[in-house]
Amino acid sequence: MSTKRPDAATRRAQLLDAADAVFAAHGVTAPLELVVAQAGVGRATLYRQFPDRSAIMLALLERSLQQTQEVADQLEDDDEAFFKLLQRVAERIAVSPPFVDYWRTVERGDEIMALARNRLWQVFQAPMQRAVEAGLCSAALSRSDLLLVFGMLGASLRGETPSQRQALARRALHFILEGLRA
Known part of the structure; x- marks a missing residue:
């Protein structure tokens, strides 16, 4: 009896989930061996999907943008969609400070x-x-x-713990929403 191996898309998602968790906990410079261990795959599987750390970061960015688009599509008829999307961005910033910091270091003119x-x-x-x-x-x-x-929401990165970052993100979002609401 043979077991069916997961397809490439499943492995890719598994690796991105692992990278997201590892980078959130240890920073984006964490050894990729931690990503491999978290995903429960071999090193070759990681490198088949992502030739280097930069490719992983790009894939995480693409996935985050796609997920935000999907949320926007689900909220298409909701007058509060704008505010709900801002809340989603604030939450994402608060739980993934190393990811956000990584992209902040990229030059402003980067294509x-x-x-x-x-x-x-x-x-x-x-x-x-x-x-x-x-x-x-x-x-x-x-x-x-x-x-x-978005930069103002990034102030939540100053929190030292996840709960502090979430509290700062909620507070920043509160001030932003108060200023934006009619």
Whole structure:
């Protein structure tokens, strides 16, 4: 009797889950052996999927953007979608400070980051406009304003423990939402 091996997509997701957990706990410079151990796979499996740490980070960024887009799609008819998406970003920042710090170190003109910021803007644009039209948001933000909001949410990175970061993220989000709500 043979056991069926998981397909490449399953292994990839398994490795990304492991990398996310390892990097959140130990930083993005953690040995990739920890990712392999967390995923319960062999080293060759990791390198078949991701040739280096940078490839893992790019895949994590892509997955985060895709998940944010999926949440936005689910909230398509919700006038509160803009605020719920901001809450999701705040929570993500609070639980993955090393990941956020990694991307903060990338140069401002980096093409990949420019594309990521553009995608994030596109995800937020329609929900923000819907909130303005529904009278829930005082005014539409510019692209640079939205990036500033994300930077403000990044203040939660100053917390030393996960619970402190979550509390700071909630507090920052509260101030931001108070300023944005009509």
